[in-house]
Amino acid sequence: MSTVVQGFTKSLAMTVLSEIGDKTFFAAAILAMRHPRRLVLAGCLGALIVMTILSVLVGLAAPNLLSRKWSHHITTVLFFGFGLWSLWDAFKEDGGEDELAEVEAELDADLKANAGGSKRSKDDDDKKQRRSFLLQFFSPIFLKAFSITFFGEWGDKSQLATIGLAADENPLGVVLGGILGQALCTTAAVLGGKSLASQISEKIVGLSGGVLFIVFGIQSFLSTVEA
Numbered sequence: 001m002s003t004v005v006q007g008f009t010k011s012l013a014m015t016v017l018s019e020i021g022d023k024t025f026f027a028a029a030i031l032a033m034r035h036p037r038r039l040v041l042a043g044c045l046g047a048l049i050v051m052t053i054l055s056v057l058v059g060l061a062a063p064n065l066l067s068r069k070w071s072h073h074i075t076t077v078l079f080f081g082f083g084l085w086s087l088w089d090a091f092k093e094d095g096g097e098d099e100l101a102e103v104e105a106e107l108d109a110d111l112k113a114n115a116g117g118s119k120r121s122k123d124d125d126d127k128k129q130r131r132s133f134l135l136q137f138f139s140p141i142f143l144k145a146f147s148i149t150f151f152g153e154w155g156d157k158s159q160l161a162t163i164g165l166a167a168d169e170n171p172l173g174v175v176l177g178g179i180l181g182q183a184l185c186t187t188a189a190v191l192g193g194k195s196l197a198s199q200i201s202e203k204i205v206g207l208s209g210g211v212l213f214i215v216f217g218i219q220s221f222l223s224t225v226e227a
Contacts, residue, residue, distance in 0.1 A: 043145025059166025198216025
């Protein structure tokens with residue numbers, strides 16, 4: 001079992017490079033332009049924290065289903081696989097504008113679909129303002145941000161990589177690093193908005209993430225050889 005610091009460092013680096021320029025990153029940036037930032041930030045970050053904890057729990061259970069030797073081998077293969085996958089996506093990627101436009105179009109379609117039921121009178125707005133602070137965090141905006149982020153991350157390579165990392169590294173370090181990385185990326189997306197999202201080069205982020213995954217894979221392989 002590795003140290004907490006090692007698990008934290010790996011998880012933080014992997015999360016930041018996986019989430020910057022990700023589809024959910026763009027979704028958070030666009031939602032923050034249209035709705036109160038605190039609700040969008042709470043919804044997106046809440047979903048990512050829940051997803052991180054669930055992924056680590058799955059990774060923590062993996063050695064109980066398989067031997068630690070086999071779970072380590074699978075993790076090593078996953079790191080190499082995700083590294084090659086990220087590099088392939090980066091080399092064939094023309095830029096982040098297409099994905100940003102795609103996410104914005106999906107959110108626009110969803111907004112139009114719900115436009116009929118979203119009209120409120122002035123009295124309704126006054127009542128909403130009188131709601132308690134806690135109840136606002138369970139508003140449709142919070143739930144929308146939470147659900148878009150949660151289901152957008154489900155089955156994503158960053159989730160699978162977190163599972164693999166938790167199976168091979170200290171789970172507490174992986175949780176703390178993952179949550180901090182998610183908080184940094186989500187806060188940047190919400191505060192920076194579309195202007196920041198449009199400046200991000202998905203190719204550079206993809207190349208950096210691919211190299212990082214391969215470095216993790218090499219390190220994991222060497223630790224097997226030395227054992």
